[in-house]
Amino acid sequence: MSDSSEPKRPARQRDAERTRAAILTAARTLFSTRGFAQTGVREVAELAGVNSALVGRYFGSKQGLFRATLEVIDITPALHGDRRRFGRDMVGAFFDTPEAPGPLAMMLLSAADPEAHAASVESLQKKVITPLARWLGPPDGEGRAIRLSILWNGFLTSWKLLPLQGLSGARLTATRRWLEAETQAIVDEGAV
Structure with a gap:
């Protein structure tokens, strides 16, 4: 049973990394064209193609997301x-x-x-x-x-x-x- 669960972990990790990267890319696009106040979490999630709950899961808040976009x-x-x-x-x-x-x-x-x-x-x-x-x-x-x-x-x-x-x-x-x-x-x- 542990053999079948091992391949799934790396796949989940890759998906998590891909999801996080998609959210950051969408957020950078919106923050750099609309600004912080005019950008909503739902809009970021929609542009990233993910559920808006994932933004909170990965970044905690819109402010946390903004800080993460500045890491570039x-x-x-x-x-x-x-x-x-x-x-x-x-x-x-x-x-x-x-x-x-x-x-x-x-x-x-x-x-x-x-x-x-x-x-x-x-x-x-x-x-x-x-x-x-x-x-x-x-x-x-x-x-x-x-x-x-x-x-x-x-x-x-x-x-x-x-x-x-x-x-x-x-x-x-x-x-x-x-x-x-x-x-x-x-x-x-x-x-x-």
Whole structure:
């Protein structure tokens, strides 16, 4: 009897992982297009193709689901490359990212809700500013990490979320080179 139950456990585990991933994908899509307040658990479940009770089972609440969607934010992989190419590599990641719903859109559209706003600020600090500040080191690693975040968020907002007319073609190429250089200059402020 134990032999027949063993194959079922891995199948259930895979289904659970698949269900959780489907819920997160649906939630990211809705949070990044509608915001936190305008997204309901039932809508997330419907888009994911699951029963809405599963959202509560996996994430506890809509707030727990929102926090889980923010887990995609992680700058640490970018910190393992060549420091001298960080500007080019980091900006390249912005341009190479598919048109998938992004965490910046989720955070901006959810800023009106105090709990979602707090979760966004906490995630940005924990997943971007703190590791980037450690990596940058003295002088003023945290200040430089904050300036980089301002620079990148401003660019991404102007390019993707509130697109400026004319930021395409040759202008976009020139802006990319500028963003690479400015990013690298902030990184290099600590170089001796």
